[in-house]
Amino acid sequence: MASFKKTQIRSLPKIGQKVTADTLYWRKLNFPVTVKEFGPIDYIDVMPIEPYFIAVSSAAKVQIYNPITHQVHRHFTRFKEAAYGASIRSDGKLVIAGCDEGHVKLFDIGSKSLLRIFKGHKGPVHRCKFTTDNVHVVSFSDDKSVALWDLPSETEIIKFSEHSDYVRAGCVSSISSDLFLSGSFDHTVKLYDARSPTGSTISVDHGSPVESVLMYPSNSIFVSVGGTELRVWDMLAGGRLLARVSQHHKTITCLHLASDGKRLVTGGLDRHAKIYDVQSYQVVHTLDFPSPVLSLGITPDDFTVVAGMANGLISMQHRQTQAEARALNPKQSLKVQKKSQTAYRFRLNADFRSVNRTFNPATDVEVATKTDTNFVSRYDMFLRKFQYSKALDTVLTPYIRKKKPAITVGVMHELIRRNGLKSALAARDDSSLSSILTFLARNINDPSHANIIIQVANTLLEIYESSSLTPQSEKLFLQLQEHVNREVEYVKHLMEIEGMLHILLASTTTQARRSSTYVVQGSPVKPMLPSAAAAANATMIFNVG
Numbered sequence: 001m002a003s004f005k006k007t008q009i010r011s012l013p014k015i016g017q018k019v020t021a022d023t024l025y026w027r028k029l030n031f032p033v034t035v036k037e038f039g040p041i042d043y044i045d046v047m048p049i050e051p052y053f054i055a056v057s058s059a060a061k062v063q064i065y066n067p068i069t070h071q072v073h074r075h076f077t078r079f080k081e082a083a084y085g086a087s088i089r090s091d092g093k094l095v096i097a098g099c100d101e102g103h104v105k106l107f108d109i110g111s112k113s114l115l116r117i118f119k120g121h122k123g124p125v126h127r128c129k130f131t132t133d134n135v136h137v138v139s140f141s142d143d144k145s146v147a148l149w150d151l152p153s154e155t156e157i158i159k160f161s162e163h164s165d166y167v168r169a170g171c172v173s174s175i176s177s178d179l180f181l182s183g184s185f186d187h188t189v190k191l192y193d194a195r196s197p198t199g200s201t202i203s204v205d206h207g208s209p210v211e212s213v214l215m216y217p218s219n220s221i222f223v224s225v226g227g228t229e230l231r232v233w234d235m236l237a238g239g240r241l242l243a244r245v246s247q248h249h250k251t252i253t254c255l256h257l258a259s260d261g262k263r264l265v266t267g268g269l270d271r272h273a274k275i276y277d278v279q280s281y282q283v284v285h286t287l288d289f290p291s292p293v294l295s296l297g298i299t300p301d302d303f304t305v306v307a308g309m310a311n312g313l314i315s316m317q318h319r320q321t322q323a324e325a326r327a328l329n330p331k332q333s334l335k336v337q338k339k340s341q342t343a344y345r346f347r348l349n350a351d352f353r354s355v356n357r358t359f360n361p362a363t364d365v366e367v368a369t370k371t372d373t374n375f376v377s378r379y380d381m382f383l384r385k386f387q388y389s390k391a392l393d394t395v396l397t398p399y400i401r402k403k404k405p406a407i408t409v410g411v412m413h414e415l416i417r418r419n420g421l422k423s424a425l426a427a428r429d430d431s432s433l434s435s436i437l438t439f440l441a442r443n444i445n446d447p448s449h450a451n452i453i454i455q456v457a458n459t460l461l462e463i464y465e466s467s468s469l470t471p472q473s474e475k476l477f478l479q480l481q482e483h484v485n486r487e488v489e490y491v492k493h494l495m496e497i498e499g500m501l502h503i504l505l506a507s508t509t510t511q512a513r514r515s516s517t518y519v520v521q522g523s524p525v526k527p528m529l530p531s532a533a534a535a536a537n538a539t540m541i542f543n544v545g
Contacts, residue, residue, distance in 0.1 A: 006380050009410035010448075022263075022284035026275060029287075029305060029317040033070050037063075041308025043085045043127070044297035047092045052299045053109075054306055055086040055095055056314060062086040062097050064109060067304045070316060076107050078114050085127040089134055096137055098125025104139045104149065118149045120156050127170045131177040138180045140170035146182045148194050160192055162200055169213045169224075181222055183210030189224045191235065204239040206231055212254050217261055225252040230266055232281065245281050247274050256296045267293030267307060289315060379411050388415055388424035396435040401442075408439060409449045412456050421459050430472050436460065437476035441483045457484075 039059035047053040053073055054065040062083050064074040076083075079099045086097035094115070096106050104125055106116035123142030130137055136157070137149045145161040160182075169183030178194040189210055190200035208227030215222045220236050230252060232243040250269035258265050263284070264276040269292040275285040291309035298305050307315040382391035392415065395401070395408040415421040425436070440460070444453050457480065469477065 006377070007383065007410055007414045009407050020284060022275065022277075026285040026287070028319045030319070032315040032317045035065070035070060035314040035316070037312040037314065039082075039312055040310045041294050041312065041314060042082070043087075044295040044306050044308045044314075045087045046297040046299055046304075046306065047088045048090050048300060049092055052304065053088065053092065054297055054304075054316075055088050056308065057083050057086040057097060058308070058312065059083070062095065062107075064088075064095070065314070065316075067299070067306075067316060067318075074109055074112055076105075076112065076114075078105060078107075082124075084125060087129050089130045090132075091134065094130075096128050096130065098128045098139060098141075100124045102141065102143070104128050104137060106137070106151070116151065116154050118147075118154060118156070120147060120159070121145065123166075126166075126168045129170060129172045129180070131172050131180070132174055133177040136177060138170060138172055140167040140182055142166045142168075144184070146170065146180070146190075146192060148180075158194055158197055160190075160199065162190060162203075163188065165209075169210050171213050171215050173215055173219055174217050175219050179215075179219065181213045181215050183213040183224055183226070185209040187226070189213055189222070189233070191222070191239075202235065202239040204233055204241070211252060214255050214257065214264075216257075223255060223264065225255050225266055227251060228268075230255070230264075230276075230281075243281050245276070247276075247283050248272065250292075253293060254295045256298050258298045258302055260300075265296055265298065267296045269293070269310075273307065379407075383411075383414065383418075386420070388418070388420040389426075389428075391415070392424045392436075393432065396432070396439065401435065401439045405439070405443050405446075405449065409443070409452050413452050416452070416455060421456065422463060425456075425460055426463055430470050433464075433473050434476055437473075437480055441476075441480045444480070444483055445487050 037056070037058040041056060041058050043055075043057040045055040047055070052067050054067055056063050056065060060077065060079045060082055062076040062079075063072050065071070066073045076086075076095070076097070079097075079101075081100040084098040084100075086095055088095050088109070093109060094106060095109055096104060098104055102119070102121040102123055102125060104118040104121075105114060106118075107113065108115055118137065118139065121139065121141040121143050123144075125139050125141045127140040128137055131148075135151050137151060139147050139149065141147070143161075144163045144165060144167060145159050146163075146167060147159040148157045149155065150157055163182065163184040163186050165184050165186035167182050167184045171181050173179035173181075179191065180194075181189065181191050183189045183206070187206050187208055187210065189204050189206055191202035192199075193201050204224075206224045206226050207229065210224050210226040212226075213222060213224045215235075220234070221242070222233050222235055224231050224233070228246050228248050228251065230243075230245040230247075231241060232245075234240040234242050248266065248268040248270050252266050252268040255264060255266045257263070258275070262278055264278050264281075265273055266276070267273045267289075271289050271292055273287040273289065273293060273296060274283050275287070276282065277284050287305070287307075289307055289309060291311040291313055293307050294310055295308040296306065297308075303319050305315075305317045309315070379391045379394040382388070382394060391411060395411045401408050412421070415424050428436070436456075437460075440453055440457050443449050444457065446453075464473075464477075
């Protein structure tokens with residue numbers, strides 16, 4: 001018996017959406033796990049080594065989260081008011097944070113002890129970083145200064161006071177312990193060398209208050225964000241501007257490197273995180289969040305993406321492999337096992353016909369386990385029984401027709417192919433007719449489905465043209481007519497614009513040709529003008545509608 005051929009459902013990408021390797025890569029992030037803090041999340045820092053603990057600065061405390069259990073591993077509350085910019089040292093043993101008191105506080109993650117307090121700033125310290133040698137700290141303060149501190153002696157080594165406004169952004173070099181970068185609300189970004197006490201070695205103007213800065217691992221390029229712009233600067237060329245990118249429509253607050261330095265991620269008050277290719281600075285993917293993003297953290301393997309938001313939410317998204325998903329969700333694995341079936345195949349040996357031959361299950365029976373791929377959808381079951389009306393009703397449920405319209409259109413297309421559309425649409429009451437008309441009105445302007453939907457609409461009008469309709473059904477037909485009329489008006493406007501463009505391009509070409517002359521054997525020859533037919537054609541297109 002021939003097997004039943006399933007209904008083919010065309011799955012098309014959304015208009016304007018390009019499915020790339022980056023899109024598929026970042027879509028593997030699972031549904032976020034959220035944790036609520038009492039205040040806005042000022043800063044997030046991820047430990048650069050496993051187990052990739054996450055330091056979160058919010059309100060008057062710093063908390064170290066375990067990214068696997070999403071529980072607080074350590075918390076530090078030795079702050080009178082607000083704690084800012086907590087950063088974990090590269091070996092994962094110490095954490096440092098600024099505060100409203102103008103101090104920089106150093107804690108031991110293992111014992112929770114307060115080890116050092118660096119005093120010297122006259123304003124709040126919003127950012128502080130360990131240098132690459134792990135024995136110095138750089139702090140960035142609202143007193144318009146940047147200071148370098150020695151951890152063992154708890155003393156200030158050097159201070160730079162070149163900014164004229166708050167310094168709210170800063171980073172250190174991953175190669176040299178003497179290089180660090182600061183960004184200020186005075187719109188400038190300055191590069192300092194601790195070996196040069198005279199002042200900054202590079203100073204550039206970002207054009208708006210600088211919210212965050214970042215230095216590439218190669219120490220040849222640095223990036224600044226502020227306002228709605230991201231700017232890329234060439235450090236080796238003295239701060240030459242390489243690129244200006246504006247993909248956010250509200251202030252960009254943070255940035256982070258990902259994918260081993262191949263991707264750059266920015267977060268903003270528009271509740272988006274944009275992921276850029278560092279070669280072209282084109283957006284390759286966008287992550288959406290429920291609240292303005294103030295800080296981002298990404299583990300070195302891109303396994304976990306953490307976002308801190310203005311409403312106090314911390315969002316943690318993990319990327320899981322199939323094996324990890326089965327290990328974490330044994331029930332789902334059990335469901336997959338239940339879908340498998342056992343097929344028995346009997347294999348006859350050459351001497352099986354012998355009278356003295358006894359049956360041996362170990363050698364004469366093969367057991368093959370395979371996944372059941374013969375699952376049939378409900379609409380296919382009804383189509384197999386030629387119950388066309390029930391097949392259409394199955395795909396007109398609110399979830400399918402709103403979330404998966406391609407399935408509804410696929411079944412409609414199959415009904416057209418079988419010449420069963422009329423019988424599926426006929427003799428319907430107000431409720432079922434309402435579902436069909438609502439779906440047609442919702443999707444008739446979708447070019448990927450328009451051809452099928454127009455055929456369904458024409459068939460529906462043919463069936464109910466001479467029928468007496470209830471007020472409810474008549475109202476739905478009028479709504480469908482409004483959608484069609486609106487679509488016709490759009491097409492008319494587009495054709496008018498096309499005609500205008502034809503005329504504009506024709507006149508531009510004519511003027512260009514008139515202004516140029518060619519000399520053939522000493523005599524000037526003017527090029528031919530566009531034909532009258534082309535001009536008439538352009539005018540005709542313009543006057544349509």
